[in-house]
Amino acid sequence: xxxxxxxxxxxxxxxxxxxxxxxxxxxxxxxxxxxxxxxxxxxxxxxxxxxxxxxxxxxxxxxxxxxxxxxxxxxxxxxxxxxxxxxxxxxxxxxxxxxxxxxxxxxxxxxxxxxxxxxxxxxxxxxxxxxxxxxxxxxxxxxxxxxxxxxxxxxxxxxxxxxxxxxxxxxxxxxxxxxxxxxxxxxxxxxxxxxxxxxxxxxxxxxxxxxxxxxxxxxxxxxxxxxxxxxxxxxxxxxxxxxxxxxxxxxxxxxxxxxxxxxxxxxxxxxxxxxxxxxxxxxxxxxxxxxxxxxxxxxxxxxxxxxxxxxxxxxxxxxxxxxxxxxxxxxxxxxxxxxxxxxxxxxxxxxxxxxxxxxxxxxxxxxxxxxxxxxxxxxxxxxxxxxxxxxxxxxxxxxxxxxxx
Amino acid sequence: xxxxxxxxxxxxxxxxxxxxxxxxxxxxxxxxxxxxxxxxxxxxxxxxxxxxxxxxxxxxxxxxxxxxxxxxxxxxxxxxxxxxxxxxxxxxxxxxxxxxxxxxxxxxxxxxxxxxxxxxxxxxxxxxxxxxxxxxxxxxxxxxxxxxxxxxxxxxxxxxxxxxxxxxxxxxxxxxxxxxxxxxxxxxxxxxxxxxxxxxxxxxxxxxxxxxxxxxxxxxxxxxxxxxxxxxxxxxxxxxxxxxxxxxxxxxxxxxxxxxxxxxxxxxxxxxxxxxxxxxxxxxxxxxxxxxxxxxxxxxxxxxxxxxxxxxxxxxxxxxxxxxxxxxxxxxxxxxxxxxxxxxxxxxxxxxxxx
Numbered sequence: 001x002x003x004x005x006x007x008x009x010x011x012x013x014x015x016x017x018x019x020x021x022x023x024x025x026x027x028x029x030x031x032x033x034x035x036x037x038x039x040x041x042x043x044x045x046x047x048x049x050x051x052x053x054x055x056x057x058x059x060x061x062x063x064x065x066x067x068x069x070x071x072x073x074x075x076x077x078x079x080x081x082x083x084x085x086x087x088x089x090x091x092x093x094x095x096x097x098x099x100x101x102x103x104x105x106x107x108x109x110x111x112x113x114x115x116x117x118x119x120x121x122x123x124x125x126x127x128x129x130x131x132x133x134x135x136x137x138x139x140x141x142x143x144x145x146x147x148x149x150x151x152x153x154x155x156x157x158x159x160x161x162x163x164x165x166x167x168x169x170x171x172x173x174x175x176x177x178x179x180x181x182x183x184x185x186x187x188x189x190x191x192x193x194x195x196x197x198x199x200x201x202x203x204x205x206x207x208x209x210x211x212x213x214x215x216x217x218x219x220x221x222x223x224x225x226x227x228x229x230x231x232x233x234x235x236x237x238x239x240x241x242x243x244x245x246x247x248x249x250x251x252x253x254x255x256x257x258x259x260x261x262x263x264x265x266x267x268x269x270x271x272x273x274x275x276x277x278x279x280x281x282x283x284x285x286x287x288x289x290x291x292x293x294x295x296x297x298x299x300x301x302x303x304x305x306x307x308x309x310x311x312x313x314x315x316x317x318x319x320x321x322x323x324x325x326x327x328x329x330x331x332x333x334x335x336x337x338x339x340x341x342x343x344x345x346x347x348x349x350x351x352x353x354x355x356x357x358x359x360x361x362x363x364x365x366x367x368x369x370x371x372x373x374x375x376x377x378x379x380x381x382x383x384x385x386x387x388x389x390x391x392x393x394x395x396x397x398x399x400x401x402x403x404x405x
Numbered sequence: 406x407x408x409x410x411x412x413x414x415x416x417x418x419x420x421x422x423x424x425x426x427x428x429x430x431x432x433x434x435x436x437x438x439x440x441x442x443x444x445x446x447x448x449x450x451x452x453x454x455x456x457x458x459x460x461x462x463x464x465x466x467x468x469x470x471x472x473x474x475x476x477x478x479x480x481x482x483x484x485x486x487x488x489x490x491x492x493x494x495x496x497x498x499x500x501x502x503x504x505x506x507x508x509x510x511x512x513x514x515x516x517x518x519x520x521x522x523x524x525x526x527x528x529x530x531x532x533x534x535x536x537x538x539x540x541x542x543x544x545x546x547x548x549x550x551x552x553x554x555x556x557x558x559x560x561x562x563x564x565x566x567x568x569x570x571x572x573x574x575x576x577x578x579x580x581x582x583x584x585x586x587x588x589x590x591x592x593x594x595x596x597x598x599x600x601x602x603x604x605x606x607x608x609x610x611x612x613x614x615x616x617x618x619x620x621x622x623x624x625x626x627x628x629x630x631x632x633x634x635x636x637x638x639x640x641x642x643x644x645x646x647x648x649x650x651x652x653x654x655x656x657x658x659x660x661x662x663x664x665x666x667x668x669x670x671x672x673x674x675x676x677x678x679x680x681x682x683x684x685x686x687x688x689x690x691x692x693x694x695x696x697x698x699x700x701x702x703x704x705x706x707x708x709x710x711x712x713x714x715x716x717x718x719x720x721x722x723x724x725x726x727x728x729x730x731x732x733x734x735x736x737x738x739x740x741x742x743x744x745x746x747x748x749x750x751x752x753x754x755x756x757x758x759x760x
Contacts, residue, residue: 007453007551008561015538019529024689025703027584060530240538242529262650265534 018240021061044183054198066198071101072137076148078308085352089340102142112154116272124171135181149307152191153223193306197246200253208344208403212255217300221307259298270309286317318358331360344401348378408757411515413749419447421727421738422520423471428746430480437482445472452547455554458594496722497756515753521687523728526577526680534648543676567674572596574616578681589681589732596679597629604637613640682732716745
């Protein structure tokens with residue numbers, strides 16, 4: 001049958017073009033425009049994205065500014081507590097590129113986990129936590145970069161509430177007045193993985209570990225792209241604009257093969273509250289719906305994601321599953337860790353892989369990294385601390401890429 | 406020219422615009438029809454519809470007759486590849502800038518009818534789980550319509566006729582998650598019509614329709630729904646499909662059979678997404694250019710102060726037709742087109758009297 005007779009070519013061409021969204025057809029108004037209107041009325045201050053920044057495209061074709069420099073690192077409870085190498089890698093990358101950044105000591109938890117577990121007090125209190133942190137960033141002149149996906153999603157939801165409810169703004173402002181702080185909302189709420197995304201080509205330029213033989217599955221974080229979905233980065237060249245481009249674009253820039261699997265859309269198992277109230281479900285879901293599916297369909301060398309809860313859940317849920325002889329054993333890393341590793345970050349002083357419970361050794365061996373050598377260095381660091389020769393690890397210990405030594 | 410005979414401008418050359426222009430001319434009044442595309446006929450022509458719901462008339466033939474009734478009428482001036490780029494004035498005297506292939510020109514019209522219509526919901530915009538852009542064998546209603554017209558219902562992946570076809574209803578409609586909370590009104594009828602046509606062309610195929618509710622307005626119940634089941638053995642399954650996954654070289658549909666109260670998995674060869682309606686880019690542009698209020702979905706707000714005038718816009722003297730104001734079938738479109746034509750002529754005459 002001649003294909004000229006049937007419209008298949010046209011259908012295929014249409015699909016090959018992918019989604020080309022138009023901002024005019026976005027289903028919601030642009031919240032930033034409403035923010036600027038509120039600022040013009042004197043209701044709040046909008047902290048502008050500082051230059052230099054990179055403009056990226058979001059889900060509905062709008063532009064988002066992602067700052068490169070002058071960053072105020074809004075850290076993550078879960079990262080600092082469970083996977084400290086996650087945060088260290090982000091800061092290490094900043095230092096490698098000579099970024100002017102601030103690691104603040106007066107930042108509080110966003111209380112997002114409480115929010116999702118129905119354990120928060122009230123909307124005003126929630127907003128005040130956010131606004132106090134934003135005011136703290138604004139006072140320093142640095143721009144907030146949100147490390148945690150939960151905080152990022154949570155703040156975006158709160159920002160909507162703040163913009164759309166005058167009574168909330170008034171109540172929040174009254175309390176901030178007592179604290180002597182302004183009501184500030186950043187022009188863009190920016191996730192660290194967006195910073196990694198726009199830096200990916202510079203990261204690739206500094207790559208010293210060849211990763212071309214590596215296959216990875218990507219788990220996009222629900223908190224990143226399902227909550228206030230219009231704010232996530234999409235790129236027609238990545239999955240035809242059908243999935244968020246963050247993480248995947250970085251891995252491709254580093255020469256890693258990204259392998260697809262059918263449950264990519266599913267949550268990691270963390271849920272928005274399951275991890276807190278129904279942990280067995282979380283563990284089962286992470287193993288049965290994610291890790292085993294990846295293993296069966298793609299058999300990757302690693303899984304890469306970009307949120308606190310996802311790394312924790314996907315990595316640490318495999319421990320119990322292994323005891324039950326399930327098909328697990330996929331190391332889980334954050335994109336910041338992969339980027340840092342590619343640039344030669346120390347696997348233990350920076351990436352702190354010893355905090356990960358799924359065996360990462362085969363991955364490092366495949367990358368040609370003599371992990372035993374670096375583990376011995378790390379053990380010596382600990383011995384020196386034990387002997388009282390130094391109070392702890394410093395950036396001087398970790399700054400130099402391993403390949404440069 | 407007498408004020409009472411000042412021409413009426415119709416924007417859009419689809420079924421609504423054609424019918425409005427035809428009716429204005431039939432009532433003896435001059436009309437100018439502006440169409441952005443090279444051809445008249447609107448979406449049924451652009452998307453190569455096979456047969457019209459619900460009476461199974463050949464779309465090309467039916468729309469062709471409508472086009473001919475306009476092109477052959479001396480009272481109708483047709484400007485294709487042309488757009489409205491400016492508009493000022495009031496009822497009875499609108500100064501409109503028209504940009505045509507031969508340049509921009511300003512013309513004066515007594516009233517304006519907006520018939521800029523709809524576009525099909527892009528199944529990749531939100532409903533990524535249906536994998537329209539990822540899986541070759543997931544198509545839309547309009548893709549299927551083109552295949553039916555060519556009498557070649559095949560799987561795009563391999564060119565072979567499908568053994569099992571599944572329609573998924575309410576893609577981009579009745580969906581609070583994506584913001585289109587409205588029912589698109591025509592997709593249930595079109596899917597049922599297409600299911601019948603598939604069975605006519607591929608008698609051995611099994612056809613499923615997964616739905617939230619089947620909305621069979623008026624006579625569609627007996628014209629489409631029962632024949633599909635009783636004569637053509639189409640399986641209607643009440644339940645939302647949550648995802649489509651690859652399974653070998655076929656597709657696995659996962660969802661819930663709400664009648665049986667259990668999860669379901671069905672393997673098929675071809676999936677047809679019953680995509681709903683959204684205001685076209687032309688509708689959005691014209692609403693902004695003409696200063697017409699839009700509802701939260703981007704459609705032109707209709708109803709007027711009384712709420713009972715389905716063609717009145719927020720701007721007196723400018724009327725809206727068919728799917729530029731709401732999801733609409735052809736009956737709705739023709740009905741509002743005729744009403745808008747009458748209202749437009751009345752506007753011109755009343756304005757002339759006042760002057």
